Each structure stands twice: as structure tokens, then as C-alpha cells.
Amino acid sequence: MAIVPSSSKDVTFTFNGTNLSEWVTAPPNYKLNAAMQTWTPPSSAFPTTHDTGQRSVENVQVTFIADGAAGGPNLKCATGTSSTMTTVIATGQSIAGTFVVASQEVQITDGDTLLVVEFFGSGTITWDLAT
Amino acid sequence: MAIRPASRKDAQVLVGGYDCTPALDAVGFKEVAGLATFNPLGPTGVFPVIYDTGARSAELTAAGLLDGNNTTLSTITGTSAVAMVKFDSDVLNRNAYCFRSATVSETEVLIADGDMTRIVPGISVSGEFNQGYIVAPLIARTDGSNTDATYADAEAATISPTGAHAFLNVTAIALGGYANCLITVRDSADGGAHADHTAFTAVTAIGAEYKYMAHPVGRYISVSWAWVGGAPSGGHSITFSVAYARD
Numbered sequence: 001m002a003i004v005p006s007s008s009k010d011v012t013f014t015f016n017g018t019n020l021s022e023w024v025t026a027p028p029n030y031k032l033n034a035a036m037q038t039w040t041p042p043s044s045a046f047p048t049t050h051d052t053g054q055r056s057v058e059n060v061q062v063t064f065i066a067d068g069a070a071g072g073p074n075l076k077c078a079t080g081t082s083s084t085m086t087t088v089i090a091t092g093q094s095i096a097g098t099f100v101v102a103s104q105e106v107q108i109t110d111g112d113t114l115l116v117v118e119f120f121g122s123g124t125i126t127w128d129l130a131t
Numbered sequence: 132m133a134i135r136p137a138s139r140k141d142a143q144v145l146v147g148g149y150d151c152t153p154a155l156d157a158v159g160f161k162e163v164a165g166l167a168t169f170n171p172l173g174p175t176g177v178f179p180v181i182y183d184t185g186a187r188s189a190e191l192t193a194a195g196l197l198d199g200n201n202t203t204l205s206t207i208t209g210t211s212a213v214a215m216v217k218f219d220s221d222v223l224n225r226n227a228y229c230f231r232s233a234t235v236s237e238t239e240v241l242i243a244d245g246d247m248t249r250i251v252p253g254i255s256v257s258g259e260f261n262q263g264y265i266v267a268p269l270i271a272r273t274d275g276s277n278t279d280a281t282y283a284d285a286e287a288a289t290i291s292p293t294g295a296h297a298f299l300n301v302t303a304i305a306l307g308g309y310a311n312c313l314i315t316v317r318d319s320a321d322g323g324a325h326a327d328h329t330a331f332t333a334v335t336a337i338g339a340e341y342k343y344m345a346h347p348v349g350r351y352i353s354v355s356w357a358w359v360g361g362a363p364s365g366g367h368s369i370t371f372s373v374a375y376a377r378d
Contacts, residue, residue: 003154004199007247027242034207034236036255045187049257051209089248093199129206131199
């Protein structure tokens with residue numbers, strides 16, 4: 001079965017109702033965790049692992065070109081904003097959920113000024129990576 | 132004795148009936164023995180003594196491209212799967228590292244500017260791990276038959292003193308009108324006539340399964356596959372791999 005890979009050119013990033021892709025210099029990475037319970041019964045050589053059903057997503061960091069315009073990342077990603085984040089990985093593949101802006105950091109560089117935003121996931125994260 | 136090194140081209144990773152190999156560029160396996168260090172008193176205690184507690188744990192790691200056609204390693208479902216990792220080519224009698232219950236417990240999607248989207252799954256292994264042998268390489272097979280003439284030799288006692296373990300991965304099946312395909316592990320004590328020993332659950336779709344083979348189990352192992360029932364119309368084919376390990 002042929003694989004169906006994708007690349008950064010297939011990615012779009014939307015938060016707080018706005019497609020912010022054109023400002024993104026460092027795309028988000030996502031990590032989803034399942035809380036596992038592991039124990040080794042006295043009679044066993046190997047541990048037993050059980051999926052508790054609990055899930056968590058690690059904090060997401062996105063770097064933008066800083067832009068204070070009305071539809072730009074500075075305002076759309078104001079600290080404390082809670083809204084839906086949708087990252088389309090490729091056609092038919094996306095990661096989405098409610099995220100809260102935990103921090104904004106302005107980085108003045110030799111190039112354009114950058115805005116580094118950290119998001120905390122809140123509640124259900126939909127993980128759909130099948131085409 | 133000449134060495135026989137292996138490289139990335141020799142690796143194959145089968146998980147839950149999916150051949151994950153084409154989308155991976157890294158796979159790793161580690162087995163750890165639970166050791167206890169003891170420093171005795173007296174003259175014998177100049178150096179510590181190491182005892183093997185008998186406890187074992189196994190780790191399976193992988194990394195590669197996000198594949199929209201196969202989300203086995205990129206999605207947490209909570210479902211465990213039989214995994215089979217071959218480092219030394221998918222060839223009869225070569226090693227297969229087999230996991231009875233591998234669960235994707237974390238998955239990381241890495242998006243980098245100008246690069247392919249990658250995944251790094253975290254895989255939790257539950258229960259025993261077995262280092263076994265390839266009995267049937269992963270190839271497509273059509274009409275029912277067996278591998279008695281090309282059996283796997285576990286190079287152990289003629290009869291296994293305890294039981295054994297069999298692992299199946301089916302990566303493709305076209306029933307062609309049949310109701311199912313029955314794959315059976317066969318054995319022989321002396322390399323002569325083989326007989327059915329343990330059958331896997333009748334196969335109707337891609338998937339993977341582990342079966343325990345009760346004692347006695349002969350030294351020489353083969354498999355058979357037979358198409359069952361239904362109204363055959365032609366075009367039947369099944370792609371599967373079987374690995375085997377002694378207790």
C-alpha cells in the first residue's frame with residue numbers, strides 16, 4: 001500500500017477564527033499522550049501495561065511574524081484567549097481543539113520581530129490523521 | 132565464521148496487520164534485564180555482585196513520516212496490537228522480535244518548515260516479549276498450501292520442553308468469494324512429516340494475532356493456509372507473515 005506523506009506546504013494554522021498561516025515561521029508540533037498504568041505482578045517477569053483512557057496534549061508553541069494589525073497574531077493570540085485551534089496537516093488530516101494562550105513573547109531579532117506564543121490544550125483534542 | 136551484518140534495508144516493521152516499514156526511517160528495540168546490585172560484607176565484597184532478578188522489560192521505538200494511509204503509529208486508539216520487528220531481513224529462519232501487546236501511548240507530530248511532516252510514536256509494551264524466528268516471510272499467497280518443505284528450524288531440542296509462541300500479521304487479503312482463510316502452525320519432531328499444531332483465528336480481514344502453542348512442540352515449524360467456505364469466484368490472495376519463539 002503506497003504511503004501518503006505530507007509536508008509543511010500542506011499545513012494551515014487557524015486560531016480564534018482566523019487563518020494565521022501566513023504569519024507562521026515555526027509551525028506547531030503536537031504530542032498526544034495516553035496515561036498508562038504499568039505494574040509487574042509478583043509472578044511475572046514482564047510488566048503489564050494498561051491504558052487508563054486518560055489523554056493529554058502537550059503545550060503547543062508557534063512562532064509568528066509579529067503583526068499588530070486587527071487580524072494579525074498579536075491580537076488574535078492575546079494572552080488568555082481561549083478559542084478553537086485547528087491545524088490542517090494535509091487534506092483530510094487535522095488536529096483540533098480548544099487552546100488557551102498561556103504566554104506571548106516578543107523577540108526582537110536582526111530580522112523581523114517575532115512573536116512566540118505558547119498554547120495550553122483544554123478539553124478534548126480531535127486527532128484525525130487518516131486520509 | 133563470517134559475520135552477517137544488517138542495515139536499514141533489512142528492517143521490516145509489522146504492527147497490527149499494517150506494514151509500517153515504508154513510512155519509517157528509524158526503529159529501535161531494547162530489552163532490559165532487572166538486575167540487583169549487592170555489595171557483600173567481608174573479603175568477597177571488594178567488588179559488587181550482580182544478580183539477575185528474572186524481571187524483564189522491552190522497549191520499542193520508531194520514527195518516520197506521517198502516513199495518511201496508515202495511522203497505526205500516529206493515532207492513539209487504546210487498542211493493543213501484535214507487533215513483529217525484523218532487523219535481519221524478512222527471510223526464513225532469521226530473527227523476528229515479537230510483541231504480544233504493543234500500544235501506542237503517545238504520538239508526536241512534527242511539522243517543520245520546508246520538510247516532510249514526521250511522527251514519533253511512543254509505544255508501551257505489555258506482557259512478555261519473544262525473540263523468535265521467521266517461519267513465513269511476508270509475501271502474497273494464493274491457493275491453499277503449506278511450507279512443510281521450507282520449514283523453520285528453531286535449532287533447539289527435538290521436542291520443546293514447554294510450549295511456544297506464534298505470531299501472525301496479515302497485511303492484505305482478498306477472499307475471492309471464500310468465507311475466510313485458515314492459517315495453521317505445523318510442527319515436526321524430526322523434519323519429516325509435519326502435522327497441524329495450532330490454528331490462528333480464521334482470517335477475513337487484515338490484522339494480527341498471538342497464539343500460545345501448548346507442549347509438545349516439535350523442533351521444525353511450518354505453516355499452512357487453507358481457504359474455507361463461501362462461493363469462490365477466483366482472485367483469492369492473502370499476504371501474511373508468521374514468526375515463532377519457544378518458551
